[in-house]
Amino acid sequence: MNTTELKAAVDKRRTFAIISHPDAGKTTITEQMLLFGGVVRQAGTVKARKSGNFAKSDWMEIEKKRGISVTSSVMQFDYDGKRINILDTPGHEDFSEDTYRTLMAVDSAIMVIDSAKGIEPQTKKLFQICKMRGIPIFTFMNKLDRDGREPLDLLNEVEEVLGIETYPMNWPIGMGKGLKGLYDRYNHRVELYHNEAHGETFLPLDDEGKLDPSNDLTKDSIYRDVLDEMELIEEAGNDFDEAKITSGDLTPVFFGSALTNFGVETFLKTYLNYAPKPNVHKTRDDELIKPTDEEFTGFVFKIQANMNPNHRDRIAFVRICSGEFDRGMDVYLQRTGKKMRLNNSTQFMADTRETVETAVAGDIVGLYDTGNFQIGDTIYAGKHAVQFEKLPQFTPELFMRVNAKNVMKQKSFHKGIEQLVQEGAVQLYTSYSTGDYILGAVGQLQFEVFKFRMQNEYNSEVVMEPMGNKTARWIDPEQLDEKMSSSRNLLVKDRNGEPLFLFENAFAERWFQEKYPDVKLTAKL
Ligand code: G4P
Numbered sequence: 001m002n003t004t005e006l007k008a009a010v011d012k013r014r015t016f017a018i019i020s021h022p023d024a025g026k027t028t029i030t031e032q033m034l035l036f037g038g039v040v041r042q043a044g045t046v047k048a049r050k051s052g053n054f055a056k057s058d059w060m061e062i063e064k065k066r067g068i069s070v071t072s073s074v075m076q077f078d079y080d081g082k083r084i085n086i087l088d089t090p091g092h093e094d095f096s097e098d099t100y101r102t103l104m105a106v107d108s109a110i111m112v113i114d115s116a117k118g119i120e121p122q123t124k125k126l127f128q129i130c131k132m133r134g135i136p137i138f139t140f141m142n143k144l145d146r147d148g149r150e151p152l153d154l155l156n157e158v159e160e161v162l163g164i165e166t167y168p169m170n171w172p173i174g175m176g177k178g179l180k181g182l183y184d185r186y187n188h189r190v191e192l193y194h195n196e197a198h199g200e201t202f203l204p205l206d207d208e209g210k211l212d213p214s215n216d217l218t219k220d221s222i223y224r225d226v227l228d229e230m231e232l233i234e235e236a237g238n239d240f241d242e243a244k245i246t247s248g249d250l251t252p253v254f255f256g257s258a259l260t261n262f263g264v265e266t267f268l269k270t271y272l273n274y275a276p277k278p279n280v281h282k283t284r285d286d287e288l289i290k291p292t293d294e295e296f297t298g299f300v301f302k303i304q305a306n307m308n309p310n311h312r313d314r315i316a317f318v319r320i321c322s323g324e325f326d327r328g329m330d331v332y333l334q335r336t337g338k339k340m341r342l343n344n345s346t347q348f349m350a351d352t353r354e355t356v357e358t359a360v361a362g363d364i365v366g367l368y369d370t371g372n373f374q375i376g377d378t379i380y381a382g383k384h385a386v387q388f389e390k391l392p393q394f395t396p397e398l399f400m401r402v403n404a405k406n407v408m409k410q411k412s413f414h415k416g417i418e419q420l421v422q423e424g425a426v427q428l429y430t431s432y433s434t435g436d437y438i439l440g441a442v443g444q445l446q447f448e449v450f451k452f453r454m455q456n457e458y459n460s461e462v463v464m465e466p467m468g469n470k471t472a473r474w475i476d477p478e479q480l481d482e483k484m485s486s487s488r489n490l491l492v493k494d495r496n497g498e499p500l501f502l503f504e505n506a507f508a509e510r511w512f513q514e515k516y517p518d519v520k521l522t523a524k525l
Contacts, residue, residue, distance in 0.1 A: 001324050001358070001360075003292070003294070006292055006294070006323075006324060006360060007292050009083075009360045010277065010278055010291045010292055010360050010361050010362065011277055012081065012082050012083045013082070013083050013085065013277060013278050013291075013360065013361065013362030013363065014082050014083070014084050014085070014107070014108075014272055014275045014276075014277070014362070015084075015085040015087070015105070015106050015107050015108075015278065015319075015362045015363075015364070016084075016085075016086060016087070016106050016107060016108045016109055016110060016275060017086070017087045017088070017089050017102055017103055017106045017109045017110070018030060018086065018088065018089070018109070018110045018111075018112060019089055019099070019109055019110070019111050019112070019123070019126040019127070019130065020111065020112035020113070020122075020123060020126070021113075021114070021117075021120035021121065021122040021123045021126075022122065023114070024112045024113055024114040024117070024120070024123070024142060025112050025114065025142040025143060025258045025259070026088075026112050028142075028258040028259055029110075029112055029140060029142065029258040029264060030075070030086060030088065032258055032261055032264045032265075033077075033079070033084070033086065033264070033268055034075065034077060035261075036079055036264075036265055036268060037077030037078060037079045037084065038077070073087075073088045074086070074087050074088070074317065074364045074366070075088070076363070076364075079268065079272070080268075080269060080272055082272055083362075083363075084272075085362060085363060085364055087102050087105060087106055087364065089102050089103070089126070095443070095445070095446070096125060096126075096129060096394065096442060096443075097392075097393070097394040097424070097442055098302070098424070099126060099129055100129050100132075100133075100391075100392055100394070101301045101302060101375065101391050101392075101424070102301060102302065103129055103130060103133050103135065104133065104301055104319075104391055104392075105299075105301040105302075105317075105319035105364065106135065107135065107136075107275070107276045107277070107278060107279050107362070108135050108136040108137070108138065108275050108276055109130045109135055109136070109137050109138070110137075110138050110139075110140060110271070111123065111126070111127060111130075111137055111138070111139045111140070111251070112139075112140045112142050112258075113139060113140070113141050113142065113154070113158075114142055114143050114148075115141045115142060115143050115144060115146075115148035115149060115151075115154060115175075115255070116143060116146055116147065116148040116149060118149055118153075118154055118157045119157050119158065119161045119162065124161060124162065127162050127164075130248070131162075131164075131248060133248075134247065134248050135248055136245050136246055136247075136248055136274070136275070136276060137164070137248055137251045138251060138252050138254070138271050138274070138275070139158065139166070139251045139252070139253040139254065140254050140255075140256060140258075140267060141154055141253060141254065141255045141256070142256065142257065142258050143257055143258075143259070144172050144175050144179055144255050144256055144257040144262065144263070145175075145176065145179055145257040145259065145260050145262065146175070146176050147175055147176035147177075148175055148176070151168070151171060151172055151229070151255065152229065155168060155253060158251070158253070164248070164249065164250065164251050165238045165244065165249060165250040165251070166237075166238065166250070166251055166252075166253050167237070167238050167239075167240050167241075167250055167251070167252050167253065168185065168233060168237070168252075168253045168255075169184070169185060169186040169252045169253060169254050169270060170182045170183060170184045170185055170186065170191075170254055170255055170256075170263065170266070171183040171185065171226055171229060171230060171233075171255065172226075172255045173190070173193075173217070173222055173223055173226050174222045178222065179193045179257075179262075180192070180193055180217060180220065180222060180223070181193045181217070182255060182256070182262075182263050182266075183226050183230060184202075184266065185209075185230065186270055187202075187266065187270070188204070188205050188209070189202045189203060189204050189205055190202070190203040190205065190211060190217070191262075191263060191266060192217075193260075193262055194260070194262070203215065203217075209227075209230065210227065211223070238250060240252075242274070245274060246276065252270075252271075252274065254266075254267040254270070254271075277291070277362070278291040278321075278361040278362035279291070281297075281299075281321040281322075281388055281389075282388070282389055283386050283387055283388055283389070284387045284388070284389055284390070285387075287386070289321050289322050289386065289388075290322060291321065291322055291360070291361030291362065292322070292361070293322040293323060294322075294323055294324075295322065295323045295380065295381055295382035295384060296320070296322065296323030296324060296325055296329065296331065296379075296380060296381040296382070297320075297321045297322045297323060297378065297379070297380045297381075297386050297388075298318040298319055298320040298321055298325070298365075298378070298379050298380075299318065299319055299321065299376065299377065299378050299379070299388045299391075300316045300317065300318055300373050300374065300375055300376065300377040300379075301317055301318075301319055301375065301376075301391065302316075302317040302375065302423075302424075303315070303316050303317070303369065303373060303374070303375055303422060303423045303424065304317070304423055305419045305420070305422075305423055305457070313368055314368070314369045314370070314371070314419065315366040315367065315368060315369060316366070316367045316369040316372075316373035316377075317364055317365075317366055318364065318365050318366075318367060318379065319363075319364055320359055320360060320361050320362065320363050320364070320365065321361055321388070322361050323360070323361070323381065323382075324358060324359075324360055325342070325345070325358060325359040325360070325363070325365055326357065326358050327342065327343065327345055327357050327358070328341060328342065328343050329341070329342055329381060330342075330381065331379045331380060331381045332379065332380055332381070332385070333372060333373070333377060333378075333379055334377065334378040334379065334380065334385060334386065334387045335374065335377050335378075336372075338372070340372065340379075342367060344367065344368040345365045345366065345367050345368070371422070374422060375391060375422075375423075375424045376390060376391040394442050395472050395523055396426075396427050396440030396441050396442055396472060397440075397441075397442060397469055397470070397471075397472075398440065398441050398442070398443070398444060398447070398468070398469060398470075399429075399438055399439065399440050399441075399466075399467040399468070399469075399470050399502060400438065400439045400441075400447055400464045400465060400466055400467060401436055401437070401438055401439075401464070401465040401467060402417075402437050402438070402439050402462050402463070402464050402465075403436075403437070403462065403463045403465075404460055404461070404462060404463075405461040405462060405463050406460075406461060409459075409460055409461075412458045412459055412460040413454070413458070413460045413462070415458060416453070416454045416457065416458030416460050417437065417454075419458075420450055420453060420454070421495060425446060425449065425450055425453070426439045426440065426441050426446050426447065426450050427439065427440040427441070427494070427495070428440075428494075428495050429492035429493065429494055429495075429500070429502075430492060430493050431490065431491070431492050432482060432485065432491040432492060432493065432499070433485070433491070438467070438490075438492055438502075439464075440470075440472065447464060450462075451464060467502075469505075470490075470502040470503060470504065471502070471503040471505065471506060471508075471509055472500055472501075472502055472503075472523070473500060473501050473503060473509060473521035473522065473523060474494075474498060474499070474500040474521065474522045474523075475499055475500060475501060475519060475520070475521055475522075476519075476520060477498070477499055479518070479519050479520070480499050484501075484512070484516065484519075485501070488503065488504045488508035488511065488512075489501040489502065489503045489504065489508055489509075489512060490502040501521070509521070
């Protein structure tokens with residue numbers, strides 16, 4: 001590709017994540033989008049998931065069993081002249097770290113809210129992660145076909161609870177059984193609900209924002225209420241401000257119903273007008289890598305083993321930040337300086353994996369990995385060495401001692417632990433005094449997934465002994481004296497061999513600091 005072609009290709013990319021509290025409708029809306037993109041022919045894989053044929057974006061057995069989405073997946077399709085990359089995120093709060101890393105690889109996010117429930121705990125948590133990333137957030141108020149809360153009430157809640165300004169792009173005309181349509185402020189029209197039989201779906205608004213008086217809807221009191229509400233919003237609401245959208249300080253809000261495919265396509269089209277193109281990425285040396293820079297760069301934000309249990313494969317997911325990816329190209333792995341050839345790459349189209357030949361900034365490629373990559377690794381081609389900013393690591397708070405149930409099966413036990421730890425599924429520590437394996441996680445469900453996967457994917461039954469909550473603090477190895485370890489703090493090393501203490505509680509940590517005032521303890525590596 002020459003420079004002009006590269007720029008044109010990059011300009012087409014839109015890479016985003018969909019976040020929601022479980023059951024708000026993330027999978028349903030993703031499927032609708034895939035339908036528009038012509039990638040799947042039939043809706044209803046959500047239902048299929050529940051009846052055994054799980055949704056195409058949900059790979060793992062455990063997800064089927066629990067009906068939750070644990071890991072993130074990637075889907076690519078073309079729509080309206082754009083190439084779209086959707087990154088799915090786990091809905092459960094125990095997987096916030098995985099979500100955060102996924103959000104490092106997108107340029108914007110869609111927040112799906114159940115309009116009957118409003119902001120739920122996980123919406124809040126995921127939103128805060130987006131906010132930390134400072135990316136634009138677009139809101140879809142779902143399930144309008146059911147009786148939900150008043151639209152104004154929902155907007156208020158978003159503003160108050162999440163602390164972000166809202167700008168309603170459309171407004172519901174009725175809801176539940178009384179749903180008539182959407183007053184589309186942005187496109188200046190009314191979108192009628194389930195109107196296939198009558199032909200026209202979209203009715204234009206006049207300069208004053210009103211329907212033709214001959215239309216029956218104008219006689220409906222619901223329509224007149226909407227006009228009143230719109231007037232109120234025009235006067236008292238926020239202005240549409242693109243700069244604020246870009247900085248993540250204002251969220252455009254769309255109402256609709258994913259299940260009945262109402263308002264979803266309008267949403268997608270409008271969203272794509274504002275969704276940012278691939279962004280610049282900062283290196284550790286504060287250099288800004290532009291997506292149209294010629295030399296290829298990217299970083300690994302996720303590693304997943306056994307996506308296809310029959311093939312025992314391991315895939316490193318790379319977000320491309322600049323240049324052109326060509327299958328078979330040589331790149332350097334920054335951490336080791338090793339040169340490697342990228343022969344075996346894949347991209348994810350809803351239900352199939354295809355070998356990728358070329359890809360550009362914004363795209364995600366999956367590289368078949370034999371253990372070379374770690375999460376956060378930078379790869380680059382060309383002479384100029386690049387290292388992107390570190391991906392954040394959440395300090396674990398829950399700990400478990402772990403052993404193989406069958407001592408004869410140490411080999412599969414070690415292999416499983418090594419791979420799952422490399423994926424970032426859990427953290428692994430080793431006790432200084434006994435050499436015991438200790439797992440650390442942010443949430444309990446991570447342990448359950450670990451145990452399940454050890455058994456299913458590595459045929460290794462594990463015994464886990466809960467150690468409860470601990471405060472993990474790293475210590476400078478120069479300052480370490482093994483005598484510092486006591487009954488209130490356990491001395492362990494992390495997988496890089498760095499020493500840290502697991503304190504029983506904050507009191508134990510204070511006690512330690514008073515005893516060793518010169519020792520510097522840190523919360524994160
Ligand atoms: P998630 O990925 O965010 O967890 O949500 P998902 O799409 O799986 O949707 C959760 C439930 O909400 C599903 O129902 C789905 O059919 C329903 N749903 C999604 N969007 C809408 C909508 O716009 N309107 C209505 N009324 N329902 C919606 P379920 O009961 O779990 O499954 P099923 O019995 O419908 O198959």
